[in-house]
Amino acid sequence: MGILSLFFGWVPFIGWLFSVVVIACGIIAMYQVKKEHALGEVYAIMAIVFGIISLFLSLIVFGGILLLGSVEPAPAPAPPDYDYGNFTIQYDWVQDDSHLFMEDYFRETQWFEKNVDKLNQDWILPQNITVVFTECGVANAFYNSKDLTITMCYELADDIWYSFYQMMPDADRNVLLSSWLGAMDFIFYHELGHAFVDVFDLPITGREEDVADQLSVFIVSESWDAGEDSALAGAQYFYTHGGSSAFWDEHSLSEQRVYNIICWLFGRSPGRFAHLVPEFVPQERGVQCPGEWKQIDNAMTTLLDAHRKQLPE
Numbered sequence: 001m002g003i004l005s006l007f008f009g010w011v012p013f014i015g016w017l018f019s020v021v022v023i024a025c026g027i028i029a030m031y032q033v034k035k036e037h038a039l040g041e042v043y044a045i046m047a048i049v050f051g052i053i054s055l056f057l058s059l060i061v062f063g064g065i066l067l068l069g070s071v072e073p074a075p076a077p078a079p080p081d082y083d084y085g086n087f088t089i090q091y092d093w094v095q096d097d098s099h100l101f102m103e104d105y106f107r108e109t110q111w112f113e114k115n116v117d118k119l120n121q122d123w124i125l126p127q128n129i130t131v132v133f134t135e136c137g138v139a140n141a142f143y144n145s146k147d148l149t150i151t152m153c154y155e156l157a158d159d160i161w162y163s164f165y166q167m168m169p170d171a172d173r174n175v176l177l178s179s180w181l182g183a184m185d186f187i188f189y190h191e192l193g194h195a196f197v198d199v200f201d202l203p204i205t206g207r208e209e210d211v212a213d214q215l216s217v218f219i220v221s222e223s224w225d226a227g228e229d230s231a232l233a234g235a236q237y238f239y240t241h242g243g244s245s246a247f248w249d250e251h252s253l254s255e256q257r258v259y260n261i262i263c264w265l266f267g268r269s270p271g272r273f274a275h276l277v278p279e280f281v282p283q284e285r286g287v288q289c290p291g292e293w294k295q296i297d298n299a300m301t302t303l304l305d306a307h308r309k310q311l312p313e
């Protein structure tokens with residue numbers, strides 16, 4: 001019985017039963033041998049003592065298992081308490097009729113309101129950022145870190161519209177419209193890239209302009225089903241401006257931006273954009289694109305995940 005208790009001593013219930021039986025046998029044996037053999041008494045006492053120890057040990061082990069089992073899983077991280085900011089849209093008063101027309105179109109379709117709603121759902125902003133639609137006197141878009149504004153100039157919207165119109169004069173109005181909105185989106189997300197680098201204090205190296213293009217492709221593509229098309233429209237717009245940017249400009253040359261964006265899109269979705277390699281992007285660059293995108297995707301995920309309200313599925 002003692003030997004059995006040695007094997008089963010650690011098993012809850014069975015072990016305890018054996019230990020109790022060993023103790024009982026020990027007590028009985030002690031009474032039995034008391035009159036006859038002094039040595040038998042020693043064995044009997046040992047059986048009782050070891051039986052008690054084994055019972056206690058197995059109770060302690062079982063108690064420990066129960067305690068561990070009942071330990072609650074670590075509580076989920078508390079929702080961030082520093083989501084102080086949101087993106088908001090501001091339409092400035094405009095003079096030009098075509099700009100007024102665009103403002104009406106944006107307001108009616110809620111095109112940018114939908115963009116910022118999605119951003120507000122997805123990102124933890126430490127401060128408010130205002131997206132301003134205004135007349136600037138020049139075709140431009142820019143982020144200002146002093147007053148936390150992204151300015152989208154109507155003159156740029158004009159330029160994008162006419163560039164696409166010149167590139168495909170016979171195109172259906174809806175085709176022009178979706179290219180125009182896509183390029184506007186890409187540029188908006190490029191400025192958002194600058195804003196993210198600033199408010200999230202992202203530790204980037206290399207040219208911020210290139211990082212802003214990478215961020216734009218990354219975020220616009222993951223945010224919307226048609227997001228990749230917006231990035232492509234952005235590339236097409238830069239293509240219409242080939243040869244126009246100076247070597248000293250902080251942006252990469254328009255042509256480089258075009259090839260970069262298309263390369264990253266191809267790297268992201270090789271099946272979807274296979275027709276652009278090698279027809280548009282030469283094979284020498286094309287073979288590198290999946291690896292290039294993987295690096296960008298990895299870097300963006302590392303830099304941005306801490307600023308998301310929820311990790312993307």
Ligand SMILES: [Zn+2]
Nearest residue numbers: 190194209212
């Ligand atoms: Zn920029």
